[in-house]
Amino acid sequence: MQIFLFVISCLFVLTTYAEKKESFSGIAKVDGKVVYIENHQVTFDDNGNVLEAETIYTDLQGKILGILKSDFRESLSLPAHVFLDERTKGKYGVRRRSGKIEMFNQDNNEAEETKMITNKEDLKRVQIGCQGFNYFLKSEIENIIKDKSLPVLFMVPGDLSTYQFVLEFMREGPNQIFEFKIKIENWLLRVFAPEFEFKYDRKIHRIIWYKGLSNLKNENGKNQSVEIDYKF
Secondary structure, three states: OHHHHHHHHHHHHHHHHHOOEEEEEEEEEEOOEEEEEEEEEEEEOOOOOEEEEEEEEEOOOOOEEEEEEEEOOOOOOOOEEEEEEOOOOOEEEEEEEOOEEEEEEEOOOOOOEEEEOOOHHHHHOEEEOOOHHHHHHHHHHHHHHHHOEEEEEEEEHHHOEEEEEEEEEEEEOHHHEEEEEEEEOOHHHOOOOOOEEEEEEOOOOEEEEEEEEOOOOOOOOOOOEEEEEEEO
């Protein structure tokens, strides 16, 4: 009887641990052609709060192109993260030093470049980067829909760049699919700045489609825009 209870106890612990993990995938396309696959694994605490995530980017043959590791403990919208390009061994990301936000980028074997976020107007905004959209939306979806828009600061650490964007709620489609767009505030710069669109499924509280700048650069080392369908 004691052995039986011990086995049941172990199974319960294993089940509880398994419930803290979530895996899903994304299929990225350029002009309708699949260019890479994303495989995500996310870890949550006992209360369902996201702790960390790892995303592995592969080509269609399964070769690893890049690895992204994120830590959400200090921020949902802008997790500390590092992206490693397995092709060039270059890396970039965001970290915090003494409570300050620092972007960093290192191309190949060159010296690391950094940039601190110090502008007071930027610091007043919600800072967005990496995979922060999904979990930030989950916690703030009702307020964003009610207010229709939200000023955000979007980070592109690979270029050590920031953009003052507006997150806009566009419409509610069938089956509780909400559509959003993120565009730069300064209309003179809209021709040159990236723009993002995504669809959020309110039933499962996940972004299910995204169009915009990719974390993974193309084969020539340039930023690329992709469309990604997420499968849960």
